[in-house]
Amino acid sequence: MDPIPRTVGFRRGERNVFFHILTACNLSCRHCYINPSQHGTKTLSRETIHRWIELFADKEKRTNLIFLGGEPTLHPDLPSAIQKAKESGYFVTVDSNGYLFNDLLDKTTPDLLDYLSFSLDGPDAETNDAIRGQGVFDICTANIARAVQKGFRVSVIYTVSRKNLEALARMVPLLASLQVKKFFIQVIGLRGNSALAAGEETQQVSREEWLETVPEVARQAAEQGIHVTYPKVFLDRDEQFECAGNVAENFFIFPNGRVYQCPLCEDHPINAYRIENDKLVKNEGLMEDRFFRLNIAEGCVMNKLLQADNIAYDEGGGPLYRISCCLLKQEIG
Numbered sequence: 001m002d003p004i005p006r007t008v009g010f011r012r013g014e015r016n017v018f019f020h021i022l023t024a025c026n027l028s029c030r031h032c033y034i035n036p037s038q039h040g041t042k043t044l045s046r047e048t049i050h051r052w053i054e055l056f057a058d059k060e061k062r063t064n065l066i067f068l069g070g071e072p073t074l075h076p077d078l079p080s081a082i083q084k085a086k087e088s089g090y091f092v093t094v095d096s097n098g099y100l101f102n103d104l105l106d107k108t109t110p111d112l113l114d115y116l117s118f119s120l121d122g123p124d125a126e127t128n129d130a131i132r133g134q135g136v137f138d139i140c141t142a143n144i145a146r147a148v149q150k151g152f153r154v155s156v157i158y159t160v161s162r163k164n165l166e167a168l169a170r171m172v173p174l175l176a177s178l179q180v181k182k183f184f185i186q187v188i189g190l191r192g193n194s195a196l197a198a199g200e201e202t203q204q205v206s207r208e209e210w211l212e213t214v215p216e217v218a219r220q221a222a223e224q225g226i227h228v229t230y231p232k233v234f235l236d237r238d239e240q241f242e243c244a245g246n247v248a249e250n251f252f253i254f255p256n257g258r259v260y261q262c263p264l265c266e267d268h269p270i271n272a273y274r275i276e277n278d279k280l281v282k283n284e285g286l287m288e289d290r291f292f293r294l295n296i297a298e299g300c301v302m303n304k305l306l307q308a309d310n311i312a313y314d315e316g317g318g319p320l321y322r323i324s325c326c327l328l329k330q331e332i333g
C-alpha cells in the first residue's frame with residue numbers, strides 16, 4: 001500500500017526553541033532570511049548561551065532546542081552549548097550549512113546530539129551551488145557521510161524555490177545513498193534576500209507547482225524508508241485553521257535578545273518578547289501576538305499581510321483556499 005501523508009497538528013504541551021546563537025555565516029545563500037538590521041550581528045558569549053538555555057528549559061514538557069545561526073558551528077562553544085542543553089532536558093538539534101567548523105564531529109557525541117541537520121538545496125553541485133555557493137555541495141555531502149559514519153542521526157533540509165523545484169525528485173536517491181533517514185522540505189518565504197529580489201524575479205513556487213511536485217516526492221522518499229516532513233501550506237476546505245501563535249509554544253530567539261513566536265514576523269520589530277538581563281519580558285503594544293488573534297477568511301494573518309500574492313480569490317471576493325500556519329506540517333514515512 002502507498003504511504004499516506006498525515007497532517008501533524010501542533011502537539012499540545014510540546015515546545016520548540018529555535019536559538020540563533022550568532023548571525024555570522026561563511027555563506028551567502030540567495031534565500032537567506034537572516035536580516036542583521038533586525039537580528040543584530042552579535043555572537044553570544046558561552047555564559048549567555050548557557051543562561052538562555054536555562055531560561056527556556058522546562059523539564060515538565062518535551063522541549064526541542066534547535067541551534068541555528070548564521071552558521072552555528074562557527075561558534076567555538078557550540079559543543080558546550082549542546083552539552084548544557086542536553087543536561088537541561090532538551091531534545092537537541094543543530095542546523096548546519098554542512099561546513100561543520102571547529103571539528104564538531106570530534107567535539108560532541110551522538111548521545112548528546114539528537115539530530116544533526118544539513119541544509120542542501122539540490123541533488124547535485126549544479127543546482128545546489130547556484131543557490132548556496134560554489135563548492136558547497138561537495139563539502140556538505142562529504143560531511144553528511146562522515147557524520148553518518150560516526151553514528152550521528154542526520155537529517156537534510158531542502159528549501160524549495162523555483163530554482164530547484166524540478167530537481168527535488170532527484171534528492172530521493174541521493175538521500176538513500178547517503179543513508180539519511182529524515183528529510184525536511186521547506187518552502188521559500190518572501191522574507192530577507194528573497195523579498196528584496198522579488199521585484200525582479202520571484203523565487204516562490206505557485207500553488208499548482210507545489211501540489212504537483214512536493215507530495216509525490218515525499219511519497220517516493222517514504223517508499224525508500226525516509227521520514228519526510230513538509231509544510232501543509234494550503235488547507236483543504238474541511239480542515240480547521242489554527243495559528244501556532246495561539247495554540248503552541250514556539251520561541252525564535254535572536255542574539256540581540258528579540259524573541260518571536262512566529263517566523264513570518266522576524267523581519268519586523270513586532271517580537272512578542274525580549275530577553276532583558278537574562279529574563280524573558282513581554283513586549284507591550286502592537287506586537288505579533290495581537291495579529292494572531294485576528295480571524296480572517298484567508299487563514300494566516302501574517303501571510304495575508306506580507307505575501308498576499310499566494311492567495312487567489314473568487315468572483316465574489318472570497319479566497320479560493322486558506323493558507324495554513326507556516327508551522328503546520330505533513331509527515332509521511
Ligand code: SF4
Nearest residue numbers: 025027029032070097
Ligand atoms: S547557510 Fe544559512 S545563515 Fe548562512 S547564508 Fe545560507 S541560509 Fe543564511
Ligand code: SF4
Nearest residue numbers: 243245262300325326
Ligand atoms: S505563520 Fe501565521 S498562523 Fe502561523 S504563527 Fe505566524 S501568524 Fe500565526
